[in-house]
Amino acid sequence: MKQAIIKKLDAELLISQKELQVDIPKVILTAREHGDLKENSEYKAAKERQTFLQARISLLQKRISDVTSLDIEKIPRDRSGLGSTLFLTDIKTGKEKQFHLVFPEDVDPDAGKISPGSPVGKALMGKQTGDEVMVLLPEQKIEYEVINVKTLHDKSEDDN
Structure with a gap:
């Protein structure tokens, strides 16, 4: 039961980390190339997604730690x-x-x-x-x- 949850959380963590470290920087770079960032909805959306992913990764890491430390006994x-x-x-x-x-x-x-x-x-x-x-x-x-x-x-x- 515990290991299945950890595996599930780890999988989501890896996907989120990849998106944050690989995909989002590409989107931000492309959006920057379109010029003025003040009215660039693509850039704003990417930055919002980046913030969301950072928070989600922190939450997942804490959840993994909590589940790992759970003493079934x-x-x-x-x-x-x-x-x-x-x-x-x-x-x-x-x-x-x-x-x-x-x-x-x-x-x-x-x-x-x-x-x-x-x-x-x-x-x-x-x-x-x-x-x-x-x-x-x-x-x-x-x-x-x-x-x-x-x-x-x-x-x-x-x-x-």
């Missing part, structure tokens, strides 16, 4: 945390729902993959089988019962 074994899958029942409707707590880079709400920092993710963090959870969303309040929690550690044991 510190993720709880007895309750939900990053990497957990929670099986829930909507108390009002009886409908079953499943959520996976994933890194922000892997979020896919349609597939039930949510970030621990999202409203639903925050409500689900630290929960155990049998707990009731209230999720406050902008337009509604949903109450779930936790039917089962499969932690990151349970999943790695299943893989062995």
Whole structure:
């Protein structure tokens, strides 16, 4: 899980660095050749992209550092945390729902993959089988019962 995220971030970092160091300088040079820089939209766009890429590269480097330093052993074994899958029942409707707590880079709400920092993710963090959870969303309040929690550690044991 951790290595896949690092690989994904590294790939984006390399692409962004190449664009910043190779592509953008060429665009800026070409734009400069067109004359007056004050009214040169091509030049302005390239400079804006350059600024964006510099910020994005810094963010990616920090994110890689954060993920690299994450100690998987510190993720709880007895309750939900990053990497957990929670099986829930909507108390009002009886409908079953499943959520996976994933890194922000892997979020896919349609597939039930949510970030621990999202409203639903925050409500689900630290929960155990049998707990009731209230999720406050902008337009509604949903109450779930936790039917089962499969932690990151349970999943790695299943893989062995």
